Amino acid sequence: MKYISTRGQVEAVDFQDAVLMGLADDGGLMIPRAIPDATDQLKAWANLSYPGLAFEILRRFTRDMPEHDLRLLIEKTYGPSYFINDTEPEDKRDVAPVVQVGDLFVLELWHGPTLAFKDVALQLLGNLFEYILERRGGKLNILGATSGDTGSAAIYGCRGRRGIDIFVMHPHGRVSPIQEHQMTSVPDANVHNIAVEGSFDDCQNIMKSLAGDLIFKRQYSLGAVNSVNWARVLAQIVYYFYGAFNVLRRTGAKAVRVSVPTGNFGDVLAGWYAMKMGAPIRQLILATNENDILARFYNTGEYSLGEKVVQTLSPSMDIQVASNFERYLYYRVGGNARRLREMMAEFSRTGSLRVKPGENGLVDADFAAARADTQQVLETIETYYKQHEYVFDPHTACGVAAAEQLKDRDLPILCLATAHPAKFPAAIAQATGRDDLARHPAIDAMMHLPTRCKILPNSKQAVREYIIETLG
Numbered sequence: 001m002k003y004i005s006t007r008g009q010v011e012a013v014d015f016q017d018a019v020l021m022g023l024a025d026d027g028g029l030m031i032p033r034a035i036p037d038a039t040d041q042l043k044a045w046a047n048l049s050y051p052g053l054a055f056e057i058l059r060r061f062t063r064d065m066p067e068h069d070l071r072l073l074i075e076k077t078y079g080p081s082y083f084i085n086d087t088e089p090e091d092k093r094d095v096a097p098v099v100q101v102g103d104l105f106v107l108e109l110w111h112g113p114t115l116a117f118k119d120v121a122l123q124l125l126g127n128l129f130e131y132i133l134e135r136r137g138g139k140l141n142i143l144g145a146t147s148g149d150t151g152s153a154a155i156y157g158c159r160g161r162r163g164i165d166i167f168v169m170h171p172h173g174r175v176s177p178i179q180e181h182q183m184t185s186v187p188d189a190n191v192h193n194i195a196v197e198g199s200f201d202d203c204q205n206i207m208k209s210l211a212g213d214l215i216f217k218r219q220y221s222l223g224a225v226n227s228v229n230w231a232r233v234l235a236q237i238v239y240y241f242y243g244a245f246n247v248l249r250r251t252g253a254k255a256v257r258v259s260v261p262t263g264n265f266g267d268v269l270a271g272w273y274a275m276k277m278g279a280p281i282r283q284l285i286l287a288t289n290e291n292d293i294l295a296r297f298y299n300t301g302e303y304s305l306g307e308k309v310v311q312t313l314s315p316s317m318d319i320q321v322a323s324n325f326e327r328y329l330y331y332r333v334g335g336n337a338r339r340l341r342e343m344m345a346e347f348s349r350t351g352s353l354r355v356k357p358g359e360n361g362l363v364d365a366d367f368a369a370a371r372a373d374t375q376q377v378l379e380t381i382e383t384y385y386k387q388h389e390y391v392f393d394p395h396t397a398c399g400v401a402a403a404e405q406l407k408d409r410d411l412p413i414l415c416l417a418t419a420h421p422a423k424f425p426a427a428i429a430q431a432t433g434r435d436d437l438a439r440h441p442a443i444d445a446m447m448h449l450p451t452r453c454k455i456l457p458n459s460k461q462a463v464r465e466y467i468i469e470t471l472g
Ligand SMILES: *Cc1c(COP(=O)(O)O)cnc(C)c1O
Pocket: 116, 117, 118, 149, 150, 227, 261, 262, 263, 264, 265, 266, 267, 268, 316, 317, 395, 396, 418, 419
C-alpha cells in the first residue's frame, strides 16, 4: 500500500515514510492510495479479539512491515502496559468494551493510560516511531503544543521510548490542575514539559515557527504527533469495526449508526474509512458543541468559519478549523487534487467553501450532524446519571445529545465515549450537583506525585535554546 498527498504534489511513499512525514511535504495530508475492501472478511473478523482485529485491519495498510513485526507491535501496544491505570479486573480488560445504557450502546474508549480515547492511537504511534527508528537509526524529537488534553496522551505514547525525546508546551497556569498533573508527573527522562508564559495560541505559534525553520527542524529531527499523522487515523478504524460487531451480536441488527463527538475530524474520519471498507455501519452521527462548523457543513454544504472559538465544557472539541477535514474533501471532489488545492486556497482567502448537495438533497448520506450546546450537555449528563447511574464526560455527552436528536426506530446507536468523566470533575459537579461522582483512583493518586516542568517566557528563542540545551 502506497501513500499519496491530498494535494497531489508528493511522490507516493510507503506506510513508514508516511508516518514519519506527518504533514505531507506539500502541505496536504497523507492518505492511502486505495481503501481496502473488507466486505468478504466480516464473518471472519466478527469475533476476533481487539489485537487480533487490529492486526487484520492494519496489515492491509502496512505492506512495508513484516507481518510478524506488526503482530508483535500490536500485542505490545494493547498489552498490559495499555491498562496500567485501568480499574477493570485483568480478565475483563478490553481496549474498547461496549456497555448498554438505556437504549443506547456506549463504546468506552477511555481504558488506556490517560483515560481518553487518544491513547488508542498515540500508544500505537509511540511504538511505531520506536520501531522505525530502531531499524533506520537516528532520533526523533517530538515537539507539541497542547491546550490541555492531547499533551498527556502524547507524553504517555512517547515516554520511555528509545530514540525519542518529547517536548510539550502548555500555557502556564491556563490548563486544569488534572491536565497539568497528568503531563508533569511523568518521571521519564525523555519527557520535557514546558509551561509557556502565554496563551495556547502562543504555544502553537512557537511550535509552528520552530517546525517551519527547516534548518533547525533537520538538525534536531523534529517530528509531530498531531492528528494529521495517518497512523492515528488508521489505529482508530479498528474500534469502529470492533464496536459495530459487538452491537450486532447483542441486538441481531444488520448495521449500526455511530455517534462521534468531533473536534479535529480525526475520529469520525476513521469511522468513515471503516464504512468504506465495509464495516456494518449505516451512518455516522457527527456531534459538535457550540463550535459547530462541521455540523453546519453537513446540514448545508457550506464550510465557513464562525466568529471565534467559544470555550465550552468539552475543550477538546473547541476547534474552528478541523485539520482532518481536508482528507474527507479530497474524496468528496473525486480525488481531484487540483480541485482540492483550489478549494483550500479559496477557504484560506475567504474563510468559506461549499459543495453541492447530492440528488437526494443531502450533503452526504453517510453523515447526519447535530450540535449540542452547554445546556444540553449538562442536561444529558444529569438525565443519564439519574435514570441509569452512568456518568458521561462532557465530550461523550455531546455525542449522546446529538444521538438523541437524530434517533430513529430502525437501527441501534453506538455512542463513542471519548474520555473518562474523572478528567472533567467540574462539569460533572455542575450537571449533577455532586462532586463525588467523577472519581478515578489513578487521577487521585497522580495528584500526589511530584511534578517537573520548565517555565519559559513567551519566546521562540527561549524554547529553542531550551531544546538545544536539553538535547546536549
Ligand atoms: C480529541 C478529543 C475529541 C475530538 O476528537 P477529534 O478526532 O479531534 O475529532 C473528543 N473527545 C475527547 C475527549 C478528545 O480528547
